[in-house]
């Protein structure tokens with residue numbers, strides 16, 4: 340293969356992860372010129388190019404050295420990893436960083452009327468899936484013998500068609516399962532989009548670019564999950580209110596002009612701040628609470 344000095348990232352061409360993946364890279368300051376066939380995008384702001392592909396091809400492109408990085412569901416990465424492990428082959432890719440979108444889980448589901456107590460309830464059944472290696476690995480670890488029926492899509496319909504007794508498929512809201520009168524009985528894998536890479540850092544300038552991009556992605560994720568909380572409370576209630584805040588930086592507390600008892604608090608918190616959080620803090624003595632998004636952060 341021709342040596343490359345530019346870093347190359349594979350992302351899904353069209354599907355659930357494509358827009359969010361490209362949006363994440365844009366937030367990292369990457370700008371691209373799209374080729375006419377729209378499969379290759381030349382990086383104009385940094386020596387980082389994009390390849391737009393089917394998500395299933397991403398681990399293989401990294402393994403073959405065609406791409407250095409990829410944005411792909413953990414489910415896809417783990418399936419191909421399990422397939423290689425079952426043949427005792429080397430796994431030439433790894434998960435570098437979870438990206439916090441495309442969250443779903445790979446689960447076993449059975450027709451609503453079927454009994455299920457534990458994995459052994461699946462003994463002797465036929466399980467339809469697009470994830471044969473992960474399903475087989477889970478069954479083996481549970482000590483269950485069942486037949487894995489490989490389908491390329493529309494897995495949820497298999498029990499109704501009589502081609503399988505149960506399924507192993509991705510679940511997010513559970514609406515697809517419900518529409519097909521299926522119920523989730525066991526979780527196999529929690530998934531989200533991840534940044535995948537080859538096992539080692541590229542030995543040339545691409546290695547530095549990879550590190551730079553990783554730091555920028557971490558920064559973007561941190562900002563995305565950070566909120567600025569402003570509130571007022573009394574000195575007496577301050578400790579109780581502060582304890583209820585999600586983890587984050589040490590809050591700044593200032594006194595309020597003309598009031599000996601009241602203080603204003605400002606805190607950058609990481610993670611979601613729900614209505615429940617606000618109601619709990621109100622009960623603990625917080626007032627005038629404001630939750631604001633953070634746009635950029637530099638320590």
Ligand SMILES: Nc1ncnc2c1ncn2[C@@H]1O[C@H](COP(=O)(O)OP(=O)(O)OP(=O)(O)O)[C@@H](O)[C@H]1O
Pocket residue numbers: 351352353354355356392393394395411412413414415441442443509510511512530531532
């Ligand atoms: N219901 C869901 N909710 C959230 N994330 C999901 C859901 N279903 C799938 N995903 C995640 O999004 C990824 C891409 O899903 P998509 O349906 O676009 O894949 P695909 O049909 O295999 O696409 P491709 O054409 O690239 O092969 C999945 O591998 C998974 O990680």
Ligand SMILES: O=P(O)(O)OC[C@H]1O[C@H](OP(=O)(O)OP(=O)(O)O)[C@H](O)[C@@H]1O
Pocket residue numbers: 355492493495508509510511512513514515516
């Ligand atoms: O629990 P839910 O929120 O209903 O999501 C689960 C469904 O989402 C995915 O399919 P998708 O909609 O991407 O269709 P596809 O399998 O045809 O790509 C997955 O394969 C499930 O069928």
Ligand SMILES: [Mg+2]
Pocket residue numbers: 393394395
């Ligand atoms: Mg696919």
